[in-house]
Amino acid sequence: MPRRPRILAALSAAAVVGSLLAAPVSAADPVPVPEPAPDYCRKQCHHVLPPGQNGNATFADLVAHLLLGTRPAHSDDQLAKYDRLATRYPELTIGIIQEFFNDNSFGVRPDDVERIYRPREDVTIVRDRTAGIPHIYGTTRSGTTFGAGYATAENKLFLMDVMRRAGRGEVTPFAGGAPANRELEQRFFAASPYTEQELQQQIDAVARLGERGAQALTDAQSYVDGINAYIEQAHRGRFFPGEYVATGHVDPITNEGRIEPFRLTDLVVLASLVGAQFGGGGGNEVANAIARMALHERFGPERGEQVWHAFRAENDPEAITTVHDGRTFEYGTAPANPQGVVLPDPGSVSPQQVVFDPTGSAAEPAEPDTQPESVNPRPATDDPVESLRGMFDDGVVPTGMGQPGGMSNALVVSKAHTDSGHPVAVFGPQTGYFSPQLLTLQELQGPGISAKGASFAGLSFYTLLGRGPDYAWSATTAAQDIIDTYAVELCEPDGQPATKNSNHYRFRGECLPMQTVERRNAWQPNLGDDTPAGSYRLVSFRTRYGPVTHRATVGGRPVAFTTARATFLHEVDSIIGFQKFNDPAAITSATDFQRAAHDINYTFNWFYVDADDTAYFNSGANVLRQPVVDPSMPIASDPAYEWQGWNPATNTATYVPFREHPQSINQDYYISWNNKQAPGTAGDKLEKSAVQRGDLLDGRVAEHIAAGGTFTRVTLTRAMAEAGVTDLRAERVLPDLLRLIDTQPVDDPRTAALVGELRAWLADGGRRVETEPGSREYAHASAIELMDAWWPLLVRGEFEPSLGAPAYQALTDVMQINESPSGWQNGEPGLHVGQGHQGSAFQFGWYGQVSKDIRGVLGEPVPGGFGEPLCGGGDAATCRRMLLDTLAQAAATPAEQTYPGDADCAAGDQWCADAILQTKIGGISQNKISWQNRPTYQQVVEFPAHR
Known part of the structure; x- marks a missing residue:
């Protein structure tokens, strides 16, 4: 059959089966709406997850999207809510909070029921009209987790399929050899190169973890059964994701082909993928060693070591910490005289x-x-096949997805500092922006399970981040060194x-x-x-x-x-902690929550809130090292330097006990934005220094409390939102730069005008916000462009002459100098390395190092500083001249160089360069939204009562 009639026939077939899209197996009689589970939040819990809950699109949906721009229901209905907070947060009130967040209460109002059905007799799924979220009610525990698998496959099947292949390093046989597919499979394969036998061994190990381990394995199997039940019904009824047609796995006419069923080992793969992306820390020791050696070569051992320690910021006394009650939690720091350090020969690595x-x-x-x-879209065509051909030209999985990322952020205020006398929290994970989103929303109600919130698609037999009947929890990436x-x-x-x-x-x-x-x-x-x-x-x-x-x-x-x-061969051990989070009988207090979090071996900061208490706990398989070992450097492979109690056959060791993990209950407030956990706890890179993006949260909360202020859900959300549109460099580093510039008058009027632009921007808050909602133009646009062009030039001008080119380059290999919203800038303006459009910004960069050095040039005492300043060889006049020269150079930099075009933006388009793009993993694209540095999934919580 010629191709065009063949595709028209396929579209006709798709239309015929369209009525099946919302008709899974259900009971013959009308299904009643289950009664809501006990809920002590009383309409005071809210959440949002862009772009929308639904991530599946049929073949007909994909063609309609590509030709007409339509999208399936609930695939984008949370995007506008999320977007509008960036410009409208100053007007936020309790009365309009639903314009920015959805109600996160248990149950579904009768007038909000969109669909109700039973994929199996022991489970009922109710989809709400507001966001299409599945509320899953099981009369048996097996039915509950079966329903979770079924509902997740309904929303995210193709995404889950791609991710299980990415975790195995097998994307290209499934979706083609595009460079992005190859990059991703290579990265994850290198991180977790497991055999199928090792994946199964991890499953078997869970079954031996006592009663809870056996229950977890049973829950996971029921979940997989639910996924496979959906696959079988969707394939038979032809309402499966259309990407299987687009990638050639299923014929659109004959329905021949195969969607491979899921196995328990796929869940292990997905867990290892999530752990590699968000739950580890360390592993940068070779780069550290090269940089340290380059500094020793440049300055000699004594001065080189001083400069290294200042850059390393291992225990920077100026760094903010989540725990600030005076306690110290030592972990991951180097001893005074380390042994077993192995340094490679220069140039041999x-x-x-x-x-x-x-x-x-x-x-x-x-x-x-x-x-x-400029943007060059594929030419329009009326042939659906030609439209579909371009769907995965750049890869089914986006370039840069495997880059290490941060989960953020958290603001939690104790009841002593709130209007209501109950704790308030605004928190959530930053997992990147994708279409469909990596996370999926659900409510689970069944024997031993009562929770609602977000989970990674494919791991959603438990709620990973969310709320129980009278408590809520969330996490940020901690990245301590394991x-x-x-x-x-x-x-x-x-x-x-x-x-x-x-x-x-x-x-x-x-x-x-x-x-x-x-x-x-x-x-x-x-x-x-x-x-x-x-x-x-x-x-x-x-x-x-x-x-x-x-x-x-x-x-x-x-x-x-x-x-x-430490988590190698133990990717699923954390299942016990998550199981407890979902079990109200296991979580009756802040201490219970901390104990459950300790069962999680990934490096996360966990936050808890109920009607009376708040809590924090830093989880992770924190290995107990030999006292002489420096974990920031390569270590000799000798038993004298191995982890204490290490068994190479099982990769188990002796771990830091519960009491020595950073933790706290009812501290006045907690903030976290991937900053330092506690005094004494070392990070894996150089970012936890004197200036870190957590300062933007900490300053706003601490100053309000110090002034005698109290918080509500609204005021705490505003603090988060304002920090989320603020340029860290402007608020925390620009004042130091201006103080040095102001030591003398600026004689050149053109340069003086540039300084005036920066000063006016800083006085107005140093924010990157639109002039008005939807304008796609920043207020203080020229000052923002100036800072974006200036930062790479000033950092190079400040440090490279003193460090020398080899050491400067080696240090940038340890950590890039900048992480602007439009991408990483690591050298000259326009040299962007990494993935832009992802929202999360200012986590990595030489912000603290610049501040310390400039304050040193000004002659101020700088704890943990460089000793003799590096800028200008320590001469203030020379350093100041460098700042003014590079500022003038930045002003002469074309916007097209500062904001180079890409497939989504024309060169020089400042707003677009910053804008958040929900990167496709499949065929449905989304509209861009304004930049904001905020969690992907976010909860706003205040419990007025408890059990």
Whole structure:
């Protein structure tokens, strides 16, 4: 059949089955709406998750979206609510809070019921009209988790399918060999290169974790059964996601093809993907070592070490901390005289090769990483196939998705400082912006389960972040160091001299072969991929100390650097903690919550609130290291430097006990924006220094309380929202820069005018907000552009002359100098490295380092500073001249260079460069929204009563 009539026939078939889209298996008799579960929030809990709950679109939906711009119901109905807070937060009141958030009460009002059905006799699912959220009521526990699997597949099946393949390093055989697909599968494969046997072993290990472990395994199996029940019904009824047609897995006419059922091991893969993205810390030791060595080479050991410590900010006395009650929690810091540090020979480090035997498109040179000057959409066509062909040209999974990210943020105020006398919280995870969203919303009510909130799609048999009957909880990424780098000596089994390419290593006196884990990936062009056919092998080389990441020489002898991760082979151990969060019988107090959080081995900051109490706990598999070990540097692979109690066969060790984890109950307030957890607790990078984005939250809350003020849900939300549109560099660093500039009059009138623009912006709050809602133009636009162009120039001008080019470059490899809303800028204006349009900004950057050095130039005492300032060689006049020269250079930088165009924005479009884009994982795109630095999913909570 010719292609055009064939597609028209397919569209006709899609229209015929359209009536099936909302008709899963249901009982013959009308299904009554279940009674709401006990709810002590009394309409004072709210939440929002853009762009919308529904992430599935049929083939007909996709064609309609591409040709007509329509979207399936509930795929974008939370986007505008989320967007409008950025400009309208000053007018927020309790009376209009529903314009920005949805009601997060238990149950569904009778007038808000959109659909009610029973995919199995022991579970009822009620979809609300407001947001399409599934409220799942099980008469049995199995029915509850079965319903969760069924409802999640209804909303996010294709997303879940892509993610389980990404976690295995097998995206390209499923969705084609686009560069973005290859990048993602390589990154996650390198982080968690598991065999299928190891995935199953982790499942078996959960079953041995007592009664709760056995229950968790049963819950997970029922959940998988629910997913597969939906797959079977959707395929048979032809209401499955249309991306399976677009990627060539199902024929639109004959319905031939296959959507592979889910297995328990897929859940382990998804857990490892989430853990790698959000729940780890450390592993940067090779980059640290190179930077430290470069500083020693430049300054000598004593001065070089002083400069390194200032940059490292391991325990910066000026850094804000979540726990600020005077207690110290020591973890991850370097001893005074470390032993077992292994430094590679200069210039000898090379990354471990992952890709082997490329053929076809895999062997072709990569496309140049250029960005177009203007948007060039695919030409319009009336042929649905031609429209669908471009759907996944750039990959089914977006470039940059695997970049490490931060979960943020949290503001929690104790009852002593609220109007009502009950604690107030505004908190949520920042998981990036995708269409469909990685998170999914649900309410679960069944035996031993009563919770509502957000979970990662594919792991939603429990609510991961949300609320129970009379308590709520959330998390931010903590990133304390649970990943160490070991240097293993390479060897040859026949006794011949080893080389950097040798694949045997010494372990406790033996020359052992490295274990190899392989993926043989091949792809063919199909409807969803214009990339030519190709193939390659992905190979991970593993030692008892973990996967190999680099090879080098040390004293001329070849070594491999490995990553020993505390959660490796234990991706699903955290299931017990999440199970407790969902069980009201297990969570009856703040202490109960902290104990449950301790069962989670990922590095998260957990926050809790009920009608009386607030609490904080820092979870993670915090290994107990030998006292002589410096965890920020590569470590010799010797038993004397291994984790205490380490068993290489099971990757278990002795862990820091509960009482030594950073924690608190009923502190006056808590804030977290991926900042330092507590005095004494070291982070994995350099960002937890004197200036960190958590300052934007801490200052607003602390100053209000110090002035005798109290908080409501509205005022705390306003504090969060204002911080979320504020440029950290303007509020916290620009005052230092202006003080140095102001030490003398600015003689040049043009430069003086530039300084005046910056000063006026700062006086108006240093915010990046539209002139009015929907204007797509910033107030103080020229000052904002000036700062965006100036920052990379001033940082280079401040540090590179003193550090020297090699050390400066090495330090940027440890942490980029900037993280602006439009992307990372790491050198010159316009040199953007990373993924823009993702909202989260100012987490990483040399903000504290710049502030400390400039204050040192001004002659002020600077705790944890550089000693002798680096800018201008310590001369204030020279440093000031550099600031003015680079400011003038920034003013002359074209906007097209500061804001280079990309596939979504024309070059020079400032608002668009910053704008949040819900990056597609599938076929439904979304409108851009204004930049705001805020959680993806967010709760606003105040419980007036409890059980």
